[in-house]
Amino acid sequence: EAAVTQSPRNKVAVTGGKVTLSCNQTNNHNNMYWYRQDTGHGLRLIHYSYGAGSTEKGDIPDGYKASRPSQENFSLILELATPSQTSVYFCASGDPTGGSQNTLYFGAGTRLSVL
């Protein structure tokens, strides 16, 4: 069954530490996305990718880097984690067809706490 898998599911990090969130998809989708979910803000796009080797800045990229080493894997990297990055992070995959009919398939989320 096609799926988007995120790891870890929960993470506690210290301020200034490096955090890597991983995402793997078996949907064979070209596009992958990283969103964060915060009360009052909804889902906000951090980085996205059109395929292996590609990363693009989303709406709130500051403090985050992304890496897409393969079609299946897309990582989000926090080089110097800050408490403001405490959030729930969702990875998604999608494959736009016929223009913008892009249904996104989400992972289960990673709850990150930066202390």
Added chain:
Amino acid sequence: GDSVTQKEGLVTLTEGLPVMLNCTYQTIYSNAFLFWYVHYLNESPRLLLKSSTDNKRTEHQGFHATLHKSSSSFHLQKSSAQLSDSALYYCALSTGANTGKLTFGHGTILRVHP
């Protein structure tokens, strides 16, 4: 840039009453695609329904919505709320200009009680 507004942060309903969650959007592009995603507790957000056709009703799992480009709206409705409908609902917009990116609203929590 594109934006989506969901004016209600929380909607509380009694089971059996009709549901209406508001969604309006802004974009300079004419080829808007609108989506409703539902996020149940401890699950992944998933697509509920979508539309790009003006004035055509789209339905799924008892919910329906009609895209009205004249008013830039895509309200989600259901005739009779069920306890199992309690969830977080997101309206989202995609246009041909951003190649697959979705812009989400802030979300509306729907709580249905007996």
